[in-house]
Amino acid sequence: MGGLTRFDCALGSHGLMRRALSVALYHAWQRQAFGKTLVEQPLMRQVLSRMALQLEGQTAALFRLARAWDSRSSREEVLRARLLTPAAKFSVCKAGIPFVAEAMEVLGGIGYCEESELPRLYREMPVNSIWEGSGNIMCLDVLRVLAKQPEVMAVLHAEYQEVKGVDRHFDRAWRQMQQRLRKPSEAQGREITHGLWLLATGMQVLRYSSPPLAQAWCRMMLDPRGDMVLDARVQNEVLLRATGGQG
Ligand SMILES: Cc1cc2nc3c(=O)[nH]c(=O)nc-3n(C[C@H](O)[C@H](O)[C@H](O)COP(=O)(O)OP(=O)(O)OC[C@H]3O[C@@H](n4cnc5c(N)ncnc54)[C@H](O)[C@@H]3O)c2cc1C
Known part of the structure; x- marks a missing residue:
């Protein structure tokens, strides 16, 4: 019951984030500043594209986790759900707080006012x-889980074999995690938990998203140098998907 409720927390935060992005996109499509709509301004387009790309990964990873929860007869899927549910709750719920603040900022002053929906989401x-x-x-x-059921990493490792060599940022993050897990300390708990969730997310993105979008996700979420500028093709694709084809 605790596991399912924690999964529900992650899904709930994800839904609130998606709603916040929809409100921000709708506003950016209409509001004109400096002679163009906000969504046409290069810097705002970056902000919105990055938010949409973040949610692309999250959606894929949470649906994968839902499949694990639905497959209780599979030992591997039970292990996957056991490890990744607390990781999802930690990472998604934490990410939601600055995400909604960013959406609020897209609306400017009215985003902060109670008449807009965003303060309630925040x-x-x-x-x-x-x-x-x-x-x-x-x-x-x-x-x-890592200490008591170490075989859980074999489940992730089998999946990693399917995407190994596709993206260098992902491969590096995977290798770093393996090193960290040789002697995990409680003090590193947040880095390990968030890192595992990002890797689980990256695997879904690399398997199911278009190559440019998957590479952009890996660079944005896994490259420690933090060079996050998305090119026009990725911006267009991710915004098209986020707006259901209105792009
Ligand atoms: C709106 C709302 C509804 C709720 N509904 C219910 C309900 O229906 N039923 C119910 O049973 N509970 C309910 N709760 C309680 C909720 O589940 C707890 O408040 C929550 O799990 C945190 O536990 P706590 O308050 O005891 O905080 P604490 O356990 O005192 O934790 C305080 C802080 O210390 C940290 N911490 C604790 N132990 C450690 C440690 N060993 N190492 C490092 N950090 C640590 C925690 O992460 C947290 O940041 C509800 C809470 C809220 C806000």
Whole structure:
């Protein structure tokens, strides 16, 4: 029951993030500043594209986790759900708080005002992070699974074989995680938990997204240098998908 409720927290935060992006996109399509709509301004287009790309990965990873929850007869899927549910709750619920703040900023002053929907979403966001075990508790849970059921990493490793060599940022992040897991310490719990969730997400993106979009996701989320500028092709594709083809 705890696992399912924690999964629900991650899904809830993801849904709130998606709603916040929809509100921001709708506004950016209409509001004109400096002679163009906001969505046509290069810097705003970057902001919106990055938000949409972040959610692309999250959606793929959460649906994959839902499949694991639905496959209770499979030992591998039970292990996957056991490890990745607290990781999803930690990472997604935490990411939601700055994400909604960014969406609010897309609307400018009216985004902050109570008449817009975003202050309510912003207030709602931290509860999923605290509820049913706060961030550190999720990380301690992940470390507990790694210690008590180390075979869980073989499940992820089998999936990694399918995407190995496709993206250098992903491969490097995978190698770094293997090193970290040789001697995991409680003090590194947040880095390990968030890193595992990003790797699980990256695997889905690399398997199911278009190559330019998948590479952009890996660079944005896994490259420690943080060079996140998305090219026009990725911007167009990710915004088209986020707006259901209105792009
Ligand atoms: C709106 C709302 C509704 C709720 N509904 C319910 C409900 O229906 N039923 C129910 O049973 N509960 C409910 N709760 C309680 C909720 O699940 C707990 O508040 C939450 O799990 C955090 O536990 P706590 O308050 O005891 O905080 P604590 O356990 O005191 O934690 C405080 C902080 O310390 C950190 N921490 C704790 N232990 C460690 C450690 N060993 N190492 C490092 N950091 C640590 C935590 O991560 C947290 O940041 C609800 C809470 C809210 C806000």
